[in-house]
Amino acid sequence: MLVSAAFAATTEASHEAGHGAGVFPPFDSSSFASQLLWLAITFGIFYYLMAKVIIPRLSGILGTRRDRIARDLDEAQRLKEESDAALAAYEQELAEARKNAGNIAHEARDKAKAEADAKRGSAEAALNEKLAGAEKQIATIKAKALAEVDGIAADTATEIVRQLVGGSVTRAEIAKAVSAVTGK
Amino acid sequence: MANDPIHQFHLNKLIPLEIGGVDFSFTNSSLFMAVTVAATAGFMIWATSGRGLIPSRAQSVAEIAYEFSSNMLRDAAGSEGMRFFPLVFSLFLFILIANLFGMFPYFFTVTSHIIVTAALAMLVFATVLIAGISRHGLGFFKLFVPSGVPGWLMPLVVAIEVISFLTRPISHSVRLFANMLAGHITLKVFAGFVVSLSALGAVGIAGSILPMLMTIALTALEFLVAFLQAYVFAMLTCMYINDAIHPGGH
Numbered sequence: 001m002l003v004s005a006a007f008a009a010t011t012e013a014s015h016e017a018g019h020g021a022g023v024f025p026p027f028d029s030s031s032f033a034s035q036l037l038w039l040a041i042t043f044g045i046f047y048y049l050m051a052k053v054i055i056p057r058l059s060g061i062l063g064t065r066r067d068r069i070a071r072d073l074d075e076a077q078r079l080k081e082e083s084d085a086a087l088a089a090y091e092q093e094l095a096e097a098r099k100n101a102g103n104i105a106h107e108a109r110d111k112a113k114a115e116a117d118a119k120r121g122s123a124e125a126a127l128n129e130k131l132a133g134a135e136k137q138i139a140t141i142k143a144k145a146l147a148e149v150d151g152i153a154a155d156t157a158t159e160i161v162r163q164l165v166g167g168s169v170t171r172a173e174i175a176k177a178v179s180a181v182t183g184k
Numbered sequence: 185m186a187n188d189p190i191h192q193f194h195l196n197k198l199i200p201l202e203i204g205g206v207d208f209s210f211t212n213s214s215l216f217m218a219v220t221v222a223a224t225a226g227f228m229i230w231a232t233s234g235r236g237l238i239p240s241r242a243q244s245v246a247e248i249a250y251e252f253s254s255n256m257l258r259d260a261a262g263s264e265g266m267r268f269f270p271l272v273f274s275l276f277l278f279i280l281i282a283n284l285f286g287m288f289p290y291f292f293t294v295t296s297h298i299i300v301t302a303a304l305a306m307l308v309f310a311t312v313l314i315a316g317i318s319r320h321g322l323g324f325f326k327l328f329v330p331s332g333v334p335g336w337l338m339p340l341v342v343a344i345e346v347i348s349f350l351t352r353p354i355s356h357s358v359r360l361f362a363n364m365l366a367g368h369i370t371l372k373v374f375a376g377f378v379v380s381l382s383a384l385g386a387v388g389i390a391g392s393i394l395p396m397l398m399t400i401a402l403t404a405l406e407f408l409v410a411f412l413q414a415y416v417f418a419m420l421t422c423m424y425i426n427d428a429i430h431p432g433g434h
Contacts, residue, residue: 025193025297026365031213032299033206034195038214039294039303046221046278051270054228058250061235061243068237 153178189372193296193365213300216292220282228277249277253418260422261429268425271311275304276418283364283410287403295413296364298357305357308421316428327431356420363413367406374399 025031154175161174199210228249231242239247253273257265279295286293294300316324328345329338377395381388 025190025195026361027298028195030207031195031211031297034201034208034211035213035297035299036303037208038210038217039300042214042217042221043274043278043304046225047270047274049225049229050274050277054225054232054246055250055270055273057229057232057235058246061232061237061239062247062250064235065237 150175150178150182153182189369189376192292192368192372212292213294213297216282216285216294217300220278220285220294223285224277224281249273253277256415256419257422257425260419261426264429265422265425268311268315271308272418272421272425275308275421276414279304279360279417280411280414283414284407286364286368287406287410293364293368295360296368298361301357301361302353304360304417305353308356308424309353312424312428315425316431319428320431324428324431327427331432352424356417356424360413360417363409367402367409371399371402371406374402 154171157174157178158171195211195213197209197211198215201208201210227242228246231240231246234240234243236243250273253276254266254269256276257269257272261268282294285291286296316327320326328342328349330341330345333341374395378392378399381392381395384391
């Protein structure tokens, strides 16, 4: 009974709308005028609201956001450039300071080296002097000793000869023999 | 019958109105046009009322719709085409929301009547024709003379171009109308199977599972079609507007 009730409602509705039962509703030309009129009214209002209210508002919102983002990016770029410049200045100062430190160290090293060289020179000179003195002394002592060697040898020989032979040999003869041995 | 698939397209006069012997009654179709416009414009105005630099969810939706449509128009017709943005945006949203409202059970689908889609297509056609001629004068008709075509072939090509231009509003409107109509009929037919099979007792209820699954799948498909046809209608509008702005450029 539900079906027939619904059917009755349908036929009633279509009868009310003045449609023939056989006409496919989308092709029922008797409804075209009303649909066109109400479409024109509703779509016209919609278009008007879109063009006058909604689109300007949305483009305003998006434009503001775009400007804001662009401004923020510019600001960020500016700050980056500033920090880059600060970094460059700092590095330049650091390099200068390093160069100065290098110069100072170099100077100090040169000075110290010069001083050390001077000291060494004087010490070497003193040592050389002493060495020369010592060598000279040694040479004197050696000469003196060598000069005395003949005398000692002669004395020794005289004593040995006297002990061994018992006779007396003159000192002159001994000296002569010694010098013959030593090759003088 | 209650599950007559055509029943959903019937127009019911809600407020009868007759002017000069012509029937201008406010029908269920008119009601859903008004509901579509009120809901869409109301949402857009409400969503953008905060004008937030950081958008709320509703404002994001409005912004996405705006940027989607404006990119569509700019890609197709360049920045000069943006003069027609209100038309494209209104058409896209009106058709999209009308299609989606049509997906509610017992709701009327405004775009399932060819007179509605034909009117919208003719609006686009007239806009293109008037804008094209007012911008380029007779140069607009270079649209029908593609460059690089040999002279002996020209009459044929021009004839084809003219016919394809004149049939544009037909294909433009029938595509939307037929998709919505056919989709809703199919949906109703399969849903009707569920009802009639269930009336046959236990076996029928078991058997109605198949059309039920089909109905669910079709519902999902129809949501896709509802969006896709709105997009296609707007996209074609953008391309036709491009012809009005750059008639020789294809």
